[in-house]
Amino acid sequence: MSIVEQLKNSEVVGFRQHFHAYPELSNSEEKTAEYIVKFLSNFEGLEFAKGVAGHGVVVDINAPGATKTLLMRADMDALPIEEKNNVTYKSRNKGIMHACGHDAHMAILMGVIKSLMAQADKLKVNVRFVFQPAEEGGGGAANMIKAGVLGDNVVAAIALHMFPDIPCGMIGLKKGAIMASVDEFVLTMNGVGGHGATPEKTSVLPYVASQVVNGLYSMVPRKFAPTENSLLSVTSIDCKSSNNVMPTECVIEGSMRNFTNYARDLMPVYAEQFVGCTCAGLDVDYKFDVARLYPPLINNGAMVDELEKVVHKMAKPYYLDAPLMISEDFAFFAEYVPSVFALLGCGNKAKGINKPLHSDEFNIDEDSLDIGVKMLVQFALNFK
Ligand SMILES: [Zn+2]
Numbered sequence: 039m040s041i042v043e044q045l046k047n048s049e050v051v052g053f054r055q056h057f058h059a060y061p062e063l064s065n066s067e068e069k070t071a072e073y074i075v076k077f078l079s080n081f082e083g084l085e086f087a088k089g090v091a092g093h094g095v096v097v098d099i100n101a102p103g104a105t106k107t108l109l110m111r112a113d114m115d116a117l118p119i120e121e122k123n124n125v126t127y128k129s130r131n132k133g134i135m136h137a138c139g140h141d142a143h144m145a146i147l148m149g150v151i152k153s154l155m156a157q158a159d160k161l162k163v164n165v166r167f168v169f170q171p172a173e174e175g176g177g178g179a180a181n182m183i184k185a186g187v188l189g190d191n192v193v194a195a196i197a198l199h200m201f202p203d204i205p206c207g208m209i210g211l212k213k214g215a216i217m218a219s220v221d222e223f224v225l226t227m228n229g230v231g232g233h234g235a236t237p238e239k240t241s242v243l244p245y246v247a248s249q250v251v252n253g254l255y256s257m258v259p260r261k262f263a264p265t266e267n268s269l270l271s272v273t274s275i276d277c278k279s280s281n282n283v284m285p286t287e288c289v290i291e292g293s294m295r296n297f298t299n300y301a302r303d304l305m306p307v308y309a310e311q312f313v314g315c316t317c318a319g320l321d322v323d324y325k326f327d328v329a330r331l332y333p334p335l336i337n338n339g340a341m342v343d344e345l346e347k348v349v350h351k352m353a354k355p356y357y358l359d360a361p362l363m364i365s366e367d368f369a370f371f372a373e374y375v376p377s378v379f380a381l382l383g384c385g386n387k388a389k390g391i392n393k394p395l396h397s398d399e400f401n402i403d404e405d406s407l408d409i410g411v412k413m414l415v416q417f418a419l420n421f422k
């Protein structure tokens with residue numbers, strides 16, 4: 039029996055259930071980090087740093103004489119969701135839940151560390167494990183990179199994400215773009231308010247808002263090729279008024295998602311151009327603010343090929359024919375070094391495990407944890 043097989047699946051399940059029971063929000067992953075550090079302290083000679091970019095933990099397993107480093111990343115944070123699952127390891131922290139599988143990501147990485155510590159002599163590269171805080175909107179990956187986790191020697195990066203739409207036993211793979219960029223906008227329009235009976239004396243901001251929303255939706259297919267698969271969503275229109283008062287302010291909010299940096303950079307420019315023309319024509323002042331969040335997540339083809347070889351040995355590949363509109367800040371790592379982000383199938387309809395990510399009933403088939411550990415261990419051992 040190999041050392042990989044000797045690693046008890048139940049131990050990784052235990053790590054995951056502990057994290058699940060004690061979830062912490064973005065940038066508050068203090069106890070989570072403590073639990074990881076306590077685990078790491080069991081290994082004599084294992085190098086690690088804590089408190090990196092907040093509560094991040096960085097661990098190095100060095101191969102004798104190696105100059106290259108492979109980076110593996112797990113995110114640490116949970117979501118502001120009240121858990122509805124009735125399980126023994128249900129969240130003990132009210133209103134907080136690991137509903138995106140980050141508990142599993144950390145547990146898997148701990149399993150990989152344990153396994154590779156027992157066979158570090160077989161590694162041809164160093165492996166750096168990054169436990170990253172604040173994935174859910176806190177910009178944790180970018181902060182870890184700023185803190186220097188890529189160093190001079192990291193040449194490649196890999197991460198997994200639990201994915202309930204894919205059955206346990208299968209791994210979602212895709213070359214090129216696998217997830218979208220995400221940027222958010224807030225458009226604030228100001229005009230003359232007044233009585234609903236005298237619209238000619240006001241800016242009729244609700245009408246202006248309707249023109250702007252229509253225009254933004256027609257802008258995407260006008261300006262971007264259908265093959266770009268770009269998306270602009272208006273998610274809120276708030277005129278803060280009542281049925282006989284014309285407002286003085288209207289705020290429109292939404293998000294923009296793209297699979298290329300080309301489309302990502304141009305979308306806010308086109309959007310503001312349209313907003314500017316419409317507002318100028320209708321005598322309304324405006325402010326268009328954009329928060330750039332995560333870039334598109336682009337998988338390196340050669341890295342996907344390497345992972346696919348491993349996948350065939352312990353699971354079945356699930357080839358995604360289209361990228362996903364959701365976003366992931368692992369994209370920041372992928373901007374710097376050739377990277378692969380794979381989806382670890384964790385759904386199981388027969389066991390009733392089929393709720394989506396971020397659902398208050400999200401759960402995983404824990405058999406997927408073992409597959410995740412074995413896959414990353416083998417990937418690291420193969421990597422040259
Ligand atoms: Zn999430």
Ligand SMILES: [Zn+2]
Nearest residue numbers: 138139140173
């Ligand atoms: Zn996630």
